[in-house]
Amino acid sequence: MDEFITTSDVHLYYGKKEALKGINLSFPAKGINALIGPSGCGKSTYLRMLNRMNDLIPQVTTTGSVKINGVDIYSPKTDTVDLRKKVGMVFQQPNPFPFSIYENVTYGLRIAGVKDKQLLDERVEHSLKQAAVWDEVKDDLHKSALSLSGGQQQRVCIARVLAVQPDVILLDEPTSALDPVSSGLIEDMLLTIRDKYTIIIVTHNLQQASRISDRTAFFLNGELIEAGKTKRVFLNPQRQETDDYISGRFG
Amino acid sequence: MDPIKKKIQSSSRETRQDLLGKVITYTCIALIVLVVLSIFVFVASKGMATFFVNKANFWDFLTGKNWNPSMVDSKGKPMLGALPMIAGSFGVTILAVLFATPFAIGTALYMTEIASHKGERILQSVIELLVGIPSVVYGFIGLSVIVPFVRNNIGGSGYGILSGSFVLFVMVLPTVTSMTVDSLRAVPRFYKEASLALGATKWQTIYKVILRSSTSGILTAIIFGMARAFGEALAVQMVIGNAAVMPTSLLSSASTLTSVLTMGIGNTVMGTVANNALWSLALILLLMSLFFNIVVRLIGRKGRM
Numbered sequence: 001m002d003e004f005i006t007t008s009d010v011h012l013y014y015g016k017k018e019a020l021k022g023i024n025l026s027f028p029a030k031g032i033n034a035l036i037g038p039s040g041c042g043k044s045t046y047l048r049m050l051n052r053m054n055d056l057i058p059q060v061t062t063t064g065s066v067k068i069n070g071v072d073i074y075s076p077k078t079d080t081v082d083l084r085k086k087v088g089m090v091f092q093q094p095n096p097f098p099f100s101i102y103e104n105v106t107y108g109l110r111i112a113g114v115k116d117k118q119l120l121d122e123r124v125e126h127s128l129k130q131a132a133v134w135d136e137v138k139d140d141l142h143k144s145a146l147s148l149s150g151g152q153q154q155r156v157c158i159a160r161v162l163a164v165q166p167d168v169i170l171l172d173e174p175t176s177a178l179d180p181v182s183s184g185l186i187e188d189m190l191l192t193i194r195d196k197y198t199i200i201i202v203t204h205n206l207q208q209a210s211r212i213s214d215r216t217a218f219f220l221n222g223e224l225i226e227a228g229k230t231k232r233v234f235l236n237p238q239r240q241e242t243d244d245y246i247s248g249r250f251g
Numbered sequence: 252m253d254p255i256k257k258k259i260q261s262s263s264r265e266t267r268q269d270l271l272g273k274v275i276t277y278t279c280i281a282l283i284v285l286v287v288l289s290i291f292v293f294v295a296s297k298g299m300a301t302f303f304v305n306k307a308n309f310w311d312f313l314t315g316k317n318w319n320p321s322m323v324d325s326k327g328k329p330m331l332g333a334l335p336m337i338a339g340s341f342g343v344t345i346l347a348v349l350f351a352t353p354f355a356i357g358t359a360l361y362m363t364e365i366a367s368h369k370g371e372r373i374l375q376s377v378i379e380l381l382v383g384i385p386s387v388v389y390g391f392i393g394l395s396v397i398v399p400f401v402r403n404n405i406g407g408s409g410y411g412i413l414s415g416s417f418v419l420f421v422m423v424l425p426t427v428t429s430m431t432v433d434s435l436r437a438v439p440r441f442y443k444e445a446s447l448a449l450g451a452t453k454w455q456t457i458y459k460v461i462l463r464s465s466t467s468g469i470l471t472a473i474i475f476g477m478a479r480a481f482g483e484a485l486a487v488q489m490v491i492g493n494a495a496v497m498p499t500s501l502l503s504s505a506s507t508l509t510s511v512l513t514m515g516i517g518n519t520v521m522g523t524v525a526n527n528a529l530w531s532l533a534l535i536l537l538l539m540s541l542f543f544n545i546v547v548r549l550i551g552r553k554g555r556m
Contacts, residue, residue, distance in 0.1 A: 053448060085450035095441040098464050108449040111459065157445070164449060 004029035004198050005050065005168065010064035012045060012054065019045045021222040022064070027215070029167075032190060032199045034209035034230065037219035038250070043202045046219065047170050050200070051087040052080050068168065085112065088161035092173040094153035096145035096160070101128075101137050104145045104156055108164035123163045131159035132189040151182025155189070162193070171201040175208065187212050206246055210234050218242045291537065298534030301527040307331045312531065318495040318511075320525035329524045333508075333532060335497045340507040340539075342412045342498060343487060344480040347419035351427050352473055356462075358424075359431035364457055381425040390489035393418035398490055407502030410492030415507070418486050423476035430475055434468020435461060467550050474550070478543040482536065484509035508532045 003026040012020040020042050027033050035043040045054065052073065054060045066073050073083055085108070096104050105124045106114075114120060124141065128134040133155035137148065145156050154174060161169055171190075175183035183205075190199060190212055203209050209216055210230060217227035218241075226233060226242045237243040244250055262270075301307050307329060315332020317324070324330050358378075362371050397417050402409030438461050446456040462469070484507075492504025493514055506514075512529055519526040 051448060053444065056444070056447065081450050081452050083450075084448055089448040091441060091444065091448075093441060095439075095445045097442055097445065097460055107446070107459070108451075111446075111449070111451045111455045160445075160449065 006067045008065045013061045015059045023224050031214040032194050034213035034216045035202045036209050041219040042222040043219045047202050051084050087168040088166035090171045090174045096153050100142045101145045102141040105159050105163050127159040127163040130162050131155045151178050168198045297530035301531045305524045316497045320528040331528050336508045339505040343415040346416035347480045348476050350420040351424045355427035358428050363435040378425045386486040390486035393490040410504045411502045412505050413501040415487045415491040419480045423480050427472045427476040430472035434465040438464050470550050471547050474547050484513045
């Protein structure tokens with residue numbers, strides 16, 4: 001299998017506390033990968049390591065090798081600005097900028113220097129359609145994104161990431177702050193774009209992981225316990241901890 | 252009466268405490284409101300006397316260029332043209348804020364976005380120190396450093412609007428800076444994260460997201476700086492030259508509403524035209540600070556939407 005992202009022996013420390021204890025995990029190009037595990041198990045930390053968002057936190061040290069498309073993203077030569085254009089991120093809380101919907105979606109392109117109005121318009125329409133929110137906002141593109149509902153805001157945030165056309169999309173519990181209907185819309189939407197992007201989603205919702213993901217990785221206390229095809233992990237877990245977690249005995 | 256009924260119907264200790272607290276706070280508020288109102292009424296009645304008792308024309312007062320309250324002009328009316336002082340006040344205020352704003356925003360950005368925790372603390376105390384220096388000290392430094400500097404390097408006598416705005420620049424800088432810092436800190440951290448995660452550089456994040464979403468806060472800071480500059484008397488009076496004539500350049504001696512007031516209030520007799528005229532200037536100052544307050548409110552309301 002062609003591995004698009006490989007992480008080998010990744011350790012991450014917050015100060016002296018070890019949050020990731022030697023993770024060996026890889027993801028093929030395209031498809032949806034779910035990271036599951038109880039709170040504080042390191043799955044979000046792992047996710048934020050993939051676009052180096054952890055760099056923003058003081059006193060974080062990362063060791064090991066992280067390669068995306070063959071490039072070591074922790075090498076001193078890596079430009080985090082370029083990296084984050086290729087590896088987009090959607091956060092737990094919908095976080096649109098307090099600007100118009102149009103400005104939100106075009107933000108990533110504008111900072112990259114795109115000025116062509118026609119191209120911007122096209123990308124806005126395309127991304128909002130991909131994010132399944134176009135029909136709801138197409139007449140109000142110049143209204144503030146903050147006037148939308150939480151679910152719509154989150155889909156605009158996804159469109160904002162899609163507009164930059166990244167290779168990888170990281171989603172950090174994107175639906176945990178949303179109602180079930182909005183969550184369902186986002187899940188359906190992720191399924192429609194799974195063939196175009198490598199999607200990694202952190203979720204607390206096991207049903208969500210089993211519904212949409214192709215592969216699942218289970219984290220516990222900073223360690224990777226088990227990873228594999230979602231069906232296999234859920235129906236036939238090889239480790240006792242995984243079995244306990246997915247059957248709801250803890251977590 | 253049976254004791255339980257009595258206990259329920261009489262107020263408890265906590266309720267009485269509550270009542271006492273309410274009485275104390277309301278009394279304090281009432282006193283302060285009374286003081287503010289009486290200041291306003293006093294200044295207004297004194298300031299209006301110029302126009303109602305001494306029959307000066309209000310329009311001439313605002314637009315006239317000759318200030319000489321003890322003299323009368325050809326029509327027998329006192330020469331009460333306040334325009335030179337109004338121009339002087341606005342001149343020093345606007346210039347001071349124009350000088351101070353870029354420095355204030357730069358310092359505030361450094362403190363909130365770039366400096367380490369230690370650097371931030373040091374800058375914070377420097378700024379607090381600047382606030383605490385009495386204005387007479389600023390005036391004195393202005394008199395002995397800025398005035399000769401302007402005279403030797405730029406021209407004129409050294410006294411004038413330019414020197415006044417240099418002194419005010421240093422005086423409003425801490426106000427504008429610390430308020431800008433507050434408004435930058437109020438920008439949610441997740442805006443910054445979202446921007447960086449989209450591949451923005453730190454600088455792009457600062458000017459496209461952080462500065463933009465704190466615009467109303469920064470404007471408020473600038474208006475507060477203007478209010479402070481407009482109302483400053485002593486330090487300005489020491490360096491501006493105090494000539495109640497229309498300023499012809501930034502380097503010529505001028506005066507402000509405040510400087511004329513501090514110079515003149517001890518030299519006039521209550522009830523005379525000259526004294527009433529000073530009260531009219533005070534009324535303008537009061538109205539201006541009211542105006543600055545209203546502007547701040549309006550910006551705040553707009554910023555919330």
